[in-house]
Amino acid sequence: QKEVEQNSGPLSVPEGAIASLNCTYSDRGSQSFFWYRQYSGKSPELIMSIYSNGDKEDGRFTAQLNKASQYVSLLIRDSQPSDSATYLCAVAPGGSYIPTFGRGTSLIVHP
Amino acid sequence: DAGVIQSPRHEVTEMGQEVTLRCKLISGHNSLFWYRQTMMRGLELLIYFNNNVPIDDSGMPEDRFSAKMPNASFSTLKIQPSEPRDSAVYFCASSKGTPQETQYFGPGTRLLVL
Numbered sequence: 440q441k442e443v444e445q446n447s448g449p450l451s452v453p454e455g456a457i458a459s460l461n462c463t464y465s466d467r468g469s470q471s472f473f474w475y476r477q478y479s480g481k482s483p484e485l486i487m488s489i490y491s492n493g494d495k496e497d498g499r500f501t502a503q504l505n506k507a508s509q510y511v512s513l514l515i516r517d518s519q520p521s522d523s524a525t526y527l528c529a530v531a532p533g534g535s536y537i538p539t540f541g542r543g544t545s546l547i548v549h550p
Numbered sequence: 551d552a553g554v555i556q557s558p559r560h561e562v563t564e565m566g567q568e569v570t571l572r573c574k575l576i577s578g579h580n581s582l583f584w585y586r587q588t589m590m591r592g593l594e595l596l597i598y599f600n601n602n603v604p605i606d607d608s609g610m611p612e613d614r615f616s617a618k619m620p621n622a623s624f625s626t627l628k629i630q631p632s633e634p635r636d637s638a639v640y641f642c643a644s645s646k647g648t649p650q651e652t653q654y655f656g657p658g659t660r661l662l663v664l
Contacts (some may be wrong), residue, residue, distance in 0.1 A: 473652075482641055482655035483593070492558070527593065536608060543590035548590075 441466045443530050445541035452548055458515040460544050462528030465509070471531040472504055473538060476510065478524045488545045518548040552576070554656035556642050562662045568630040571659045573642030575623050583653060584617055584627050585641040593641070599625065632663045 442465040460474075471490055474533055475483035489495045489502040489511065501514040511530070525545050528531045528537035555574040563569055575582055582599040597607045602619045610617070614633070619625045629636055639660050643653040 482658050484655065485652045488652070535600050537595060539594040539595075 440504060441469075441532070441539045443528055443539050443541035445526075445528055445537045445544045447542060449547050450527070450544055452546070454508040454517050454518060454520060454548055454550050455520050456548075458518045458522065458546055458548065459514040460515075460526050460528075460546065462512065462530075462541055463510045464528075464530040464539075466530065466532055467506075467509065468532050469506075469509075469530045471538065472502070472503075473529040474500075474502060474511075475527040475529060475540075476524045477527060477543065483527055515546075518546075520548050520550055521550050522546060554642055554644050554654055556640075556656035556659050558659060559657060560660045560662075562664065563632055564664050565633055566631040567663075568628065569636075569661060569663075571627040571629075571640050571642075571661070573625045573627070573656060575625070575642075575644040576654055576662045577623070579644040579646045579654075580622065581644075581645040581647070581651070581653075582619060582625050583643040584614050584625070585643065585655075586638045586657075587641060588638045596627070632661075634663045637661055 444463045450477045451481050456485045474487040487502040489504045498515045499527040503512045525543040529540040531538035557572045580601050584596040587593045589613045597617045598605050599619045617627045639658045641658045643655045645651040645653045
C-alpha cells in the first residue's frame with residue numbers, strides 16, 4: 440500500500456512569513472512528486488512538480504525533495520492571504536503509474 | 551481552450567436511484583481519471599483510462615460503480631443503486647501522455663444521496 444502522509448493542519452502563518460508544508464511517502468521507488476493547491480469548494484490545480492533531489496523554485500514557491508529521507512516539502516515565501524487553501528501532495532512511482540494523493544494540509548495566512 | 555467539463559455540477563438524489571456523472575476531456579489529452587473526495591478519506595482515485603482503455607480500476611468501490619469511455623473525449627461514471635455513503639465530490643481529470651503528466655481537474659460534481 441503506497442502511502443502519502445501530510446499533517447492536516449491547519450497551519451496558520453502571518454502575512455509575509457514563510458509557510459512550510461511537508462509530505463512523507465512510503466514507496467522508496469517513487470520518481471515524480473507534485474504539489475496541488477485546492478481552494479475551498481474548488482478543484483485541485485498543480486502548482487509545482489519535482490523529479491530530482493534538491494530544490495526547485497518557481498516565483499514564491501520552492502519545492503524541496505529528499506529521496507533518501509522520503510520527504511518532499513513546499514515553501515511559500517512572502518505568504519499572502521490569497522495563499523490560504525489546502526495543499527495536496529501527490530507522489531508517483533516510476534513508469535506509467537498513477538500518483539497517490541495525500542489528504543492535504545490546510546494553510547491559513549492571516550493579515 | 552476549454553478545460554475539463556463535468557456535468558452535472560450538483561446532484562441530489564434518493565437512495566436506490568441511478569446516478570450518471572459526465573466528463574469531457576481537454577482536446578488532445580488521452581488519459582482520464584475519476585476521483586472521489588470526502589472529508590474522511592481525502593482524494594481517492596476510482597479509475598484511470600488511457601486511450602479509452604481502463605488501465606486501473608482497483609479504486610472502484612464495488613459493483614455498483616461503473617465507468618465507460620465511449621470515445622476519446624468523453625466519459626461517464628455511473629452509480630447504480632446509489633447509497634448515502636456515496637455522497638462526495640466527484641472529480642474528473644485529464645492529462646496528456648503518461649499519468650505523471652500534469653493532471654487538469656474539472657470543477658467536480660457534488661453528489662448528495664439522501
